[in-house]
Amino acid sequence: MAYIVDRRLNSKNKSLVNRQRFLKRYHKQIREAVSDAVSRRNMTDMEQGDTITIPKRDISEPHFHHGDGGQREIVHPGNREFIEGDRIQRPPKGGGGGSGSGDASDSGEGMxxxxxxxxQSEFLEYLFEDLALPNMVKRQLTTTDSFETRRAGYSEVGNPNQLNIVRSMRSAHARRIALGGRSRRRRLEILAELEQLDESETERRELLEEELSRLNVRLNRIPFLDDFDLKYNLHVRVPTPSPKAVMFCVMDVSGSMTQDIKDTAKRFFFLLYLFLKKNYEKIEVVFIRHHTQAQEVDEETFFYSRETGGTVVSSALNLMGDIIAERYSPNAWNIYCAQASDGDNWQEDNERCHKALTASVLPMVQYYTYIEIGDREPQGLWRLYEHLQSDFSDRFAIQRVRNNAEIYPVFRELFRKTMEVE
Amino acid sequence: MMAHEMNREKNCISTSSEWTFETIERYDREIARIAHEKFRLDTYPNQIEVIRSDQMMDAYASVGMPVFYNHWSYGKHFVNVEQNYSRGRMGLAYEIVINSNPCIAYLMEENTLTMQALVIAHACYGHNSFFKGNYLFRSWTDADGIIDYLVFAKHFITQCEERHGVAEVERLLDSCHALMNYGVDRYKRPRPISAAAEKQRQQEREEYVQRHLNDLWRTLPRLKEKLDQEREIPTFPAEPQENLLYFFEKNAPHLDSWQREIIRIVRKIAQYFYPQRQTQVMNEGWATFWHYTILNEMYDEGLVNEGFMMEFLTSHTNVVMQPGFDSPYYSGINPYALGFAMMQDIRRICEHPTAEDREWFPEIAGSDWIGTLDNVMRNYRDESFILQFMSPKIMRDFHFFALEDDDRRNAIDVVAIHNERGYRELRERLSQQYNLSSNEPDIQVENVNVRGDRSLTLHHNMHNRRPLGNDTYEMLRHAHQLWGYDVHLHSVEPDGRRVRSYHLQGEAT
Structure with missing residues (x-):
């Protein structure tokens, strides 16, 4: 008779340790594969997990085996036309299959x-490895701008509107019992004695009645509710790190921006978005595109609609300043901004950009990144931003990107942990 | 007819395809009765465990055992299985069965009731009786002790990891795993392993080995004996050693005792699995034969209905399919197909022998089939099983043909096919194909330069002039990792001529 055991509720993930050891051992290869995936994948499926491919020779476990050559013998099933003494030409691959198995030529491909x-989380983990947003931790720890009121037990002092009636009455009741207990007990004793006392013993009766009236006075003097009975609900204000972030994506959609450039920008924005998403509970994204005028649009329009025209960057910066002032108070929001452009700007506009950035944008944001895409010489905007960077080095980063493959390294560069040190 | 059908429905254990623990129990009871009483199978007690598919993947990844030490290669195996399974590229086995006492069998919860019955018959009575009866398993493995031993091994290795670091242990295990196939005694019977004794002896062994080593590696010979020793050049080992891991465990100069213990663990586990590698065709054939026979018997007794049989036969047929060599599905000879066909054939020879059978198998033709099969199961392994019992009919049915690919000739020769002239030749060649020692390169410890640079010399005894593959230097690195000094490897022809030499120079120590 067999024992039948239900093991389905037993621990799962028995292989977890082995799997982690495997991932750790091939850490380098996996990181390369992830980084490769970022430059290759479409934005829409960027957030999923990934299939990691490692060359088989890198992870094979060696063993002694026979190589090609010598005299090999093998028996196969399924003979149809061969008879003893037939000679078969070798398959072109110089002998084909390895030791003892004829399947190498058939299923050998793809192996x-x-x-x-x-x-997904592992994918992102690899993606964001040793990356940290500068200032983020600092701001979270030191900010006292936003509070949350939490209950914290009871207090002896407070406003009348915080009075806790149940607690107050309970404490008054306890006090009354404590103060009057002995007198009350004595009063009961006296009453009982009076009941039984003979009419004749008047002297004793008078004595008792006098004590009784004294006790009554004392008992009546105990107040029903005293000052120190009052209990108030206590609330404390706890400073909270802001769990909210807003990310501004600013992109030039003027005629000079080709689809390729936009594509690269898209990946950059997405990477930033993913990263913020990992760090904040709630994150909003504002898409601002601009040519000569700036416009707040939805994601779809932002990435996929086409526009032509000149380039006035300041229009977008002003719009962003307005939106921040209107909807995203820096007290409540961590503000991040990513701008992508091919570097073109109307010459006269640079002055205004400078003003807009220094006045209404840079003081508000946690971090401002700018990437210039393309392999041309640095344009006017780049030179302007280079100036700004020296003034706002803690929160302003600019980088040049030539193609998709460079995004990830650039991204890492922008958000390096070392920024914190500087 | 109607009455008969009605009767069948009434006796049936179940008509639904959903299993419950009660129905599994009833099936097991009936299968056990048929297996033990009717077919005289002798088994260990069974422990049937129902698991989920992800647990099955876990079991897969740790070579099927319920407890196993941790190593990255099992993680690699696991992610591979997981990937292929989730992509639908492979199905999981319906069952895993462990050579232990009691015999542990895993059933997947996804299986239908029919599949559970099939698996019980296959694993809990087929494989189980094979484990208990076959001479290789009887003499090389200890079903009573294996689980305890694995617990001991896992515990010991975890302790080593805590004490010496995961990386250090992993490096050692990598090397041991690489040489695992060279960690078995092919001819000597090892002592059975038991966890309790193992633990007890571990301490003594440490001391003993250290003493023994000191003797071998004495660098300050006593002066009086010096002259004598110089006259006779010491050869060590006295005879070539086939068990490389054993040799390293006992003789490597610089290993700590915990390292020797880990080598020993890997070696013991390799030894435990060695019989399975030698009896794949027989073991699977035996189990398949019995699930087929037992379930048909159940049908004859009216315990299962037609629907059950249809489902059972469908999966049975899939299991025993053998694609031809030119089919895209071909991946070598299917051990289930060959084993099942041969077991069925032996029964046929016993029950309905033809003139050909009487000529080829005079001693079993017409004998009691249950007794004959039992004898076959007990006393053979794949190589000898095929050599003894493959009938011309099987060779005809499978259309076997033998090829010879000699690199000195410009084409591949067909040396034998399934005809009168070819039968014996064909059978011999097929049997050789299941001879592990001719498939794996034959590598043995030849010599240690005891009084010199302590280098180790391995010999690869060539067979059919076949050279070593391209992992060889990698393998020497692993051998060096264990030995600690230079390692030489010579490929040697049977006439003693060295064809190729490999040398791995260790860093100066």
């Missing part, structure tokens, strides 16, 4: 790579 799946 060159070892393929496996990592989850």
């Amino acid at each position: 060159d790579d070892f393929v496996f799946q990592i989850s």
Whole structure:
């Protein structure tokens, strides 16, 4: 008779340790594969986990085996036309299959790579490894701008509107019992004695009645509710780190921006978005596109509609300043801004950009990143921003990107942990 | 007819395809009765465990065992299985069965009731009786002790990781795993392993080994004996050693005792699995034969209905399918197909022998089939099983043909096919194909330069002039990792001629 055991509720993930050891051992290869994926993938599926491919030779476990050559013998099933003494030409691959198995030529393809799946969170983990947003931690720890009121037990002092009636009455009741207990007990004793006392013993009766009236006076003097009975609800104000962030995506959509450039910008924005999403509970994204005029649009329009025209960057910066003032108070929001452009700007506009940035944008934001896409010489905007960077080095970063493959390294560069040190 | 059908429905254990613990129990009871009483199978007690598919993947990844020490390669195996399974590229086995006492079998909860019955018959009575009866398993493995031993091993290795660091242990295990196939005694019977004794002896062993080593590696010979020793050049080992891991465990100069213990663990586990590698065709054939026979018997007794049989036969047929060599699905000979066909064939020879059978198998033709099969199961392994019992009919049915690919000739020769002239040749060659020692390169410890640079010399005894593959230097690195000094490897022809030499120079120590 067999024992039948239900093991379905037993611990799962028995292989977890082994899996982690495997991932750790091939950390470098996996990181390369992830970084490769970022430059290759579409934005829409960027956030999913990924299939990681590692060349099989990198992770094979060696063993002694026979190589090609010598005399090999093998028996196969399924003979149809061969008879003893037939000679068969070798398959072109110089002998084909390895030791003892004839399947190398058939299923050998695609066995060159070892393929496996990592989850979304693992994908992001690899993506964001040793990356940290500058200032973020600092701001979270030191900010006293936003508070949350929390209950924190009871207090002896407070406003009348915070009075806790149940607690107050309970404490009054306890006090009354404590102060009057002995007198009350004595009063009961006296009453009982009076009941039983003979009419004749008047002297004793008088004595008792006098004590009784004294006790009554004392008992009546105990107040029903005293000052120190009052209990108030206590609330404390706890400073809270802001769990909210807003991210501004600013992109030039003027005629000089080709689809390729936009595509690169898209990846950059997305990467930033993913990163913020990992760090904040709630995150809002504002898309501002501009040519000669700036416009707040939805994501779809931002990335996929086409516009032509000149370039006036300040229009976008002003719009952003307005939106911040209107909807995203820096007290409540962590503000991040990412701008992408090919560097073109109307010459006269640079002055206004400078003003807009220094006056209404840079003081408000946690971090402002600018990437210039393309392999041309630095344009006017770049030179302007270079100036600004020296003034706002703690929160302003600019980088040049030539193609998709460079985004990830640039992204890392922008948000390096070392920024914190500077 | 109607009455008969009605009767069948009434006796049936179940008509639904959903399993419950009660129905599994009833099936097990009936299967056990048929297996033990009717077919005289002798088994260990069974422990049937129902698990989820992800637990099945876990079991897969740790070579099927319920407890196993941690190593990255099992993680690699796991992610691979997970990937292929989730992409629908492979199905999981319906069952895993462990050679232990009691015999542990895993059933997947996804299986239908029919599949559970099939698996119970296959694993809990087929494989189980094979584990208990076959001479290789009887003499090389200890079903009573294996689980305890694995617990001991896991515990010990975890302790080493805590004490010496995961990386250090991992490096050692990498090397041991690489040489795992060279960690078995092919001819000597090892002592059975038991966790309790193992723990007890561990301490004594440490001391003993250290003493023994000191003797071998004495660098300050006593003066009086010096002259004698110089006259006779010491050869060590006295005879070539096939068990490389054993040799390293006992003789490597610089290993700590915990390292020797880990080598020993890997070696013991390799030894435990060695019989399975030698009896794949027989073991699977035996189990498949019995699930087929037992479930048909159940049908004859009216315990299961037609629907059950249809489902059972469908999956049975899939399991025993053998694609031809030119099919895109071909990946070598299917051990289930060959094993099942041969077991069925032996029964046929016993029950309905033809003139050909009487000529080829005079001693079993017409004998009691249950007794004959039992004898076959007990006393053979794949190589000898095929050599003894493959009938011309099987060779004809499978259309076997033998090829010879000699690099000195410009084409591949067909040396034998399934005809009168070819049967014996074909059978011999197929049997050789299941001879592990001719498939794996034959590598043995030849010599240690005891009085010199302590370098180790391995010999690869060539067979059919076949050279070593391209992992060889990598392998020497692992050998060096264990040995600690230079490692030489010579590929040697049977006439003693060195064809190729490999040398791995260790860093100066």
